[in-house]
Amino acid sequence: MTAALLALLFLPDPAALDWAAFSAAVSSAPHRFTVALSAEETPEVQRAWLKEAAASGRIELALRLPHDPLLPLLNRRSPAAAAEGLAASRAAFRAAFGVEPAGFVAGGAALDEASRRALAAQGFAWTAAGAGAYSRPWRAAGTLLAVPLSPAFPPSEPAAGVVASSGLPALAAALAAGPWTTVGAAAAAAEPFGIAPSSWPAWDGAETWLESTATRKASAYFTRAADALARFQSSGHAAEDRLERGTEALRSAAAVRHFRPGAPPEPLAAAVAAVYKEIGEPAPGLEGDAPGAVEAALLANGVEFRNAEGSTVPWRPASLRVERVSGDVAVTVRASSAAAALYIDLNGLAGIGSTRLMAGRREALRARDAWEFAALVGPSGAALWRVGTGEPGRLEDLKAESVDGELRFVLPGKRLRGNPSGWGFLLLTTPAEGGGPAALLGSAEDQKKLSAGGPPPVLKAVRLLSER
Incomplete structure (x- = not known):
């Protein structure tokens, strides 16, 4: 029995590609192979010969999206918009090359479930996947086949083909090591697995990058x-x-x-x-976590902060986690034997809310961090407060518990709407039994200001993204 041919997929960098040399390589190639391109990034003067090469069968043309976006990221914001972008690029591809794309290659071969459903709904026959899970294609969604391709040659793990993505020298070396076939031909010749892998395999671990x-x-x-x-x-x-x-x-x-x-x-x-x-807006900063800074991490439905080194009191907050769970907002403060005051800025607008703190505290918040809601949690109970045009008003009692060094309470989702990852927070903790200084979730510099004993400082809220 003759062994099935492996597929060869070429992923050129359209900005750096020597198109004349590439045309010559296609004309002299001893084997058929697949080329993935976006019409938007393919120079118009190159489209005619690519169209002819595809029509004659020398190459198979597959679709890439402009800039090779990370599709799971786009789908987190709007799966519908991502699907519309896919359809628009497919239409541009058809207009440029005169054929439907044979298949699809995502950036990093990273595809979430929403992307796979969109590809199946739009009639794509195959999509590239990472190697290692299976050596043959499998059903990804509907009639869409996932074809496992190795980014290394020779493949170091089971695969139905390989990828050449580092330029024409890599393509030439791969062609010399043939024979090869197209990804579509390899997929059609294989008996697909009926069950998909437990997790989607991408190239270079791209499926885990967002974590x-x-x-x-x-x-x-x-x-x-x-x-x-x-x-x-x-x-x-x-x-x-x-x-x-x-x-x-x-x-x-x-x-x-x-x-x-x-x-x-x-x-x-x-x-x-x-x-x-x-x-016409100023861009926020994207600085790394500087020494002495609070570390922030995005969660699927919220945000988590890890405190900077600073105060050494036992009730110092080590971390704050705020996430939406079943419609409400769950808050977890890791601090031993502590009472907590959590001030929340929902809108990030200067002057909308209050900069004054409660319970007789003399510190203040920056105007840009003015708070609209506050949760006060202590041994005598927990309550949610809101500031309006006058003094803060108590809205309702909260359920709170202290378990294993964590203070946990739930805020009503009907009052606090939106994703907590976009909010600002000021967290102060004090000893549950009273009688000690406050500790802050904040930078080492801000913690030092709070404990310095001088004039009451103006404090800053912590946020997922820094601001210039």
């Missing part, structure tokens, strides 16, 4: 820019040319290369700055 602390911050930074562009679009005064340039800058910001763990922050910051330039 690292550094990448969570980058993804929140991107989402904030996307939301700002959406507000600009719906404002009623968005000039069409500025909106188009802002949208293109946002697409560049979603590129998978920006979210690889260890990626330098400057390219992402530059792309996001271009978005804010078009909408």
Whole structure:
């Protein structure tokens, strides 16, 4: 029995590609292979010969999206918008090359369930996946086949083919090591597995990138820019040319290369700055956690902060976790034998809310961190307060408990709406039995100000994203 041929997929960098040399390589290639391109990034003068090469069967053309965005990130914000972008790029591909794309290649081969459903709904035959789980394709969604491809040659793990993605020398070396076939032909010739792997395999672990602390911050930074562009679009005064340039800058910001763990922050910051330039707003900063800073991490439905080194009192808050659970907002403060005062700024607008603290405290909040809600939790009970035009008013009692060094309480979701990852927080803890100084969730510098014993300081809220 003849062994099935492996597939060869070429992923060129359209900005760096020597198109004349690539055309010559296709003309002289001893084997058929697949090329994944986006029409938007393919120079118009190159489209005719690519169209002819695909029509003659020398190559198979598959679709990539401009800038190779990390699709699970786009789907966190709006699966519908991501699906619309996929359909628009497919239409541009069809207009440029005269054929439907044979398959699809996501940035990093990272696909979440929403992406797989969208690909199946739009009639794609196959999509690239990482290798290692299976050596043959499997059903990803509906009739969509996932084809396991190795980013290394020779494959170090079971795969149905390999990927050449580092330029024409890599393609030439791969072609010399053939024979090969196209990804579509390899998928059609294989008997697919009926059961998908327990988790989606991507290239270089891309399916896990959004879970690292550094990448969570980058993804929140991107989402904030996307939301700002959406507000600009719906404002009623968005000039069409500025909106188009802002949208293109946002697409560049979603590129998978920006979210690889260890990626330098400057390219992402530059792309996001271009978005804010078009909408006429200042860009927020994306600094790393400096020494003595609070560490912040984005959760699926909230945010978590880890305190900086500072005060050594036992009731010092080590961390704060705020996340939406079943409609309400669950708060966990890790602090031993502590009472807590949590001030919450929902809107981030200067002067909307109060800068004065409660329970007779003399410290104040910055104007930009003015709070609208406060939760006071102590041995005598817990309550939610809200500030309006006058003095703060008590809204309702809260359920609170102290378990294993954690203070846990729940805020009513009907009153606090939105994702906690966009809120600002000031957290002060004191000993549950009273009689001790307050400890702060904040930078080492701010903790020092609070404990210095001088004039009452002006304190800052902690947020997921820093602000310039």
